[in-house]
Amino acid sequence: MQDPAIDHAAISRQVIEIVARALDRSPEDVHPSSKIWSNLGAESLDMLDIAFSLESAFGIRLPHTDLLGRASDYFGEENIVQGGALSEFALELIRRVMPEFEQKQLRAGLTPMDFRRAITVESLVQVVIRLLEFKSQLVCPACSARFSDSKTAPELECVACGLTQAYPSGEQALVAGLATAARQIGFPGPPPNTIATSADSRP
Amino acid sequence: MSARPQYRRVAITGMGAMTSLGGTIPSLWGAILAGRSGVSYIKQFDSGLFPVSIGGEIDLEAMRDPELDGQFPGCGRAAHFGSWAAGRAWQDAQFASGALDESRAGVCIGASTFPVIEDRLDRLGDLLDEQGWNRRKYLELCRSRPHLLAQSDAAFISTVLSQRLQFQGPSTTVQAACASATQAIGHAFHLIRNGDADVMLAGGTDSMVSMMCVTGFTLLGSLSRRWSTPAKASRPFDRTRDGFVLAEGAAMLILEDLNQALNRGATIHAEIVGYGSSCDAYRFTDVHPDGLGASMCMNAALEDAGVEPHEIGYINAHGTSTPLNDRVETIAIRQVFGRHSERLAVSSTKSQLGHLLCAAGAVEALLSVLTLECGSIPATINLENADPDCDLDYVPLKPRQADVRLALSNSFGFGGQNGALVFRRWEKCLSECIPNRPPMVRRDSESDEGARLPAPNRDHRGAAGFNRALRPAAKVRTRARVVATGVGIVSSLGLNAPTHFERLCRGESGIRSISGRELEGLPLTCEGRVQGFERREHVPHRMLRKILTNAACYAVAAAGEAICDAGLAAERGILERCGICVGSLGLDQDFNVFADSLRVSLTREKVFDTRLFVEYGMSLIDPLFLVKSLPNSGLCGMAIQFGLRGANLNIMNGAVSGLQSIDAAAAEIRSGNLDCAIAGGYDSLLQLEVAINHLIAGNVRAGERPSSGRNGYALGEGAAFVFLESETHARARGARIYAEITGGGQTHAASHPMTREAGAGGLKAAAQKAMDAAGVETAGIIFGDGFGAPFQDGVEADVLNHLRMKQQGIRFTSAAGALGFCGVASGALSAAHALLGLREALIPPIVNCSDSLTDCAETYIRSQERLPFDRALVWSSDRGFDHVAVILERYEGGAK
């Protein structure tokens, strides 16, 4: 279902440039398989910097919670982490939502920390592609035409009627991906949230 | 040397607070023991639209003090909270009139500075143009609303408190991010214990629940977002915790020399007995994963108190409710307390109050004191899901009656500055607080109920070093001599001390035409800008290069030069326990960071719209902007760059801060708390708001060259740091000694409005304090400010005339003509010039000095003089209010 308009190689080049600049390295030192934390020495502040640059470069909004955090909220923490390691269900979720993740690492005993530390540049590329695809599938609620990035503001603009709308939140894309994967795995859910988000239930 | 006893005991004799759980001690303590939460939906902006909408907020209008507004226009929320808490603490201390020597009473508080956008929102349409923030229009706005800039004046609140209480001792603002108030209280405690003050108002006040601050912390991912019920969101040590909850408020303590308190029959809430600080020297916003800095500061505090770990009964934890902090704090507590951690009660009152940031340590100190006084330990509310990584006794959900004799309070700040305080129960009050308890059994002999105290018990004094192996606890401390062994400078005259000093002595000037973008459009023509500084060359650490401001990079470079100059570049062991004392600028923020974001938040009619800001604007702000504007980033940067983990203090007190830091470091070495320290200051006045402030004050030089000498100063920038150590330490390692620091003094002129007479009185008193401390009659060569602004120059001239009565032929020099006014760095630069001058028998001249304000024109040094001198008096003043003076002398070995 890859959108032909999405050029993997170009996105990969651009992501590598952003990562290299954020980490003050030469782009030649950064490869799709480089692990951002352990190989490239990123700190948490760098990740904020990288996310900020990806959002402005691609006109996307990244989710503010990571995959495991959101999955824990969504499916219940006890279904994601068991005895300090990722559950079989969590590993299967990752296989489906992040097919680029090195498969041989997805073995029993993988801890949430190991998982986070194994994130590669290619994972970022795939996140960007998934969000671009999600964005490209949106249609105008007024006239059902497609959206394109506005030239004047960081928002979407309907190509037909000019209606503007904010970029979809990364949250929406992430939750949609998780729900689809859970359905495929046959997880009975999504179950009622034990933990709501702050936006959900404000009086 | 002062005849006062060297190590005095310090009592807490007054307390006051303003929090989301109440503005009186009974209301706050009642709510704490009832397990109530002060967290609710934020009302000061339209928070419902934001991803994070909760905080511990105070109803300002219900407590606003119109008298304060009238007296000090421009007071923000934090000033109101601080003034309220200070007033209550002062009442609580019940000083009879005349019972206080105001010249020996000071203020030391933690407070924050952050970008204030909110009260400029109504003019954004005007202020923002294609290039960003329109400087000329902003200047016009600030001229028409002169109090707009008061909130970016870092030292404003401590000045307000000193003025209201008429205290004339040191007035200090400490900035160590979330450890600010703990460090402020600790510093105040040491000032009294060392005999430098008798009474200190100490604590903290903060209010970062504004729209831009909530946005900043949200972008950093620090705030809790999982919990939708406000009261449930702050859940320290709970497995489902996911960030802290912002809160505002203040707490203030009156610290007092115990003997004085007993003699005047004061009610004693508790004794403060130990303070320790440390630096993680690890990462900017991540705590050290092994809790290294955290355990170091707890150990240092215990050692300072002369207390064994097993004697501590309660820890008021930093406990922010972030996943990392609570796990690492648990590790650190286990490391320090070993098996005793199983029996130790640890709780986080942030579960109820949220995180008061720069005021957190003050509220938590106050609650620790109440725990001792009343025998009840506050609960950690919301601790409902056990976390395998957090396995101590956190007093979950319900408070607990307990007989606690010693309590410790922790604070760990962004940037890696840490502090811990130890409090001891005042035995006499116990029976009054808990009537149903059996009478206390006296466990040791040093607590005393009577009006007369035995001599301080040496066993209890311990030594507050950082390496137990090097400092046997039984060592009796004596006053150490303090010597300087290294100097580092970054200035508009050069990127190292030798180049800078040589050019300065030749009479060269670093003042040039305006070249930077920051000040374009303002009516300024010249500036003292650092030239040719390469981050990559001077700041090797990648993350520091990325997040430090220019000025903070100068600080790292100058500190590095001083360390190398002292021959310590490779001495990791010495550097690891080296203290750090830094005078930092207040706000260091490029407003253009917000320009794009705010522009898309304007409607077609150019009106700021919160919904647009949340939907479009927020994501265009650099998520690191709050980290980049941290006022303690210079200190933390040098700690990280050079692996410095010792005691530390970041002073954010306006222009005197640089020299004050040198004086403070010298005092800690003199009293045996430190072996060595890096000390100095950095600043850049080449920033929009700072420049506007000086323009409005009418002190900035308009022309390229002065027509007559006193038409104001150029704005400058730079950094100067010195390496200080005890004489013993320096001699043991064969260090080359520049000079000795023999005394220092600080005053605050409590006059409102400020007059030349009051300013001169304050400076005169500071100089006298320094000379008394050094035991000298005359000042020697004076290295002063000489800004070329009429008021400041007049104050200095008055003091020179006064000193001339005792010392014929007194001479004065200053570097402002060559460098411009370098703010916080000015006093540190003067001290560095005096050290270099003493060693090389050279006195740099005043550049562009064409008229003189003293009766004796020959007082001013106008051309380079090669003459050996034995003594220098360095002084630094801030607008007549704050004054610091330090005596430096040629080092002579042997008995003194």
Ligand SMILES: [Zn+2]
């Ligand atoms: Zn449309």
